[in-house]
Amino acid sequence: MTGMKPTIRRAEHMPAAAQDSHVPVAIVGGGACGLTAALLLHDLGVDCAVLERDATPTGSSALSSGFIPAPATQVQRDLGIADSPERFAADIGAKAKGRAAPHLVQAYARAIGPALDALQQRHGLQWQVLDGFLYPGHSVRRMHAVPEKTGVGLMGRLANAAAAADIPLVTDAAVRELWADDTGLVIGVGYERPDGTLEHLSCDAAILACNGFGGNAAMVRELLPEMRDALFAGHTGNDGSAVAWGRALGARLADLGGYQGHGSWAIPQGALISWALMMEGGIQVNALGRRFHDETEGYSEASVHVLAQPGGVAWNVFDAPILALARGFPDFVDAEAAGAVKHCDSVQALAAVIGCDEAALAATLAGQGPYPRPAARPLQAPFCAVKVTGALFHTQGGLDIDAQCRVLDTAGRPFPNLLAAGGAARGVSGDAVWGYLSGNGLLSAVAGGFIAAHTAAHQLRSTTGTTP
Structure with missing residues (x-):
């Protein structure tokens, strides 16, 4: 790719050839958000095309754990788990301390269950509850x-479902241009091919399901300065295109201080270590062998705590029962095979691996210090240790949207036919790192894709009077 900048082009100058290549809905981005939107549009009888910058649809979704929080699904009911959208919304709001957008919290909490059920019943995705x-x-x-x-x-199954539904998925197609008129009506897109050529596609509506801005160092310095020096562990497609287009169109941005960090990025292997280990009684210690935060508060805010330690590193410490749990996660198995897990048969051996004072570490393991965990059993030898750092995974702020995923201008009015969800839009984590509830990223992607598909279908029916 030549790296052309995201641009807004005037509608009247769109190449005439683009009119010969038309689709009712153009979806920018083939991650979980874009593919969910495409599958639901297919169910609604609306033709669409997905434009994906990479050779295969992966994006941030493929780098994630793949875990999606949802209430009142068929799988939950089959297991006898009592849950509701209201309870889920309360959990989201509590984690964000009331600073998440209420209209999106409610909309996503209501939509995610039906979205997962639809993907299972109509497209064969099989869900299990962890x-x-x-x-x-x-x-x-x-x-x-x-x-x-x-x-x-997750991404493999979504891509297979899209292929089975004969949904056009154009890969190696990095969208660089949105073509819009003076009212903000989007009439088409221009996408760059690997050889640098531009191709165009006209459309009746566009869904931005593309990216956040975590991979754009200049935007991170400007919009998210507290993570300006953090390792970025997300997908390179998070280049801020949606923010750039929004600014050029006069869209409103929101929750730019919100993001998902992670305090458990194994180094030097570059692998995510599941926070389930911490929730089951594992601890994090710094280079001095001391705990430095309450691990049960969340892995996103843990990124900031870890980065504040000497050298910006910490050690995940756990024992054999937790190791057995961890080996149930394929990502952990891969990390262990790569040498991320150090096995120690005693406190002395563990202290030698960490490079800390044995007495200080022994005191920490005995529960001494300012962060007691009364519900957790004491860790016992043999121990395991993984060296980790804090990382920025993806941003949670972006284009402001309403409950129908319509992009809003600076006055709060929706653009005629421009929708956004997932990483392109504000999420439900508020404007700070501690507002991120586990799974909020994929919640925004899948619930947002589901809602955006229904909104686009409704808009097209209203415009044409029929289902496209």
């Missing part, structure tokens, strides 16, 4: 995963 532990901030077991329990597995 058992044995609760992620921080969730009051019931509601974390759903495909059998692979990975983001790669």
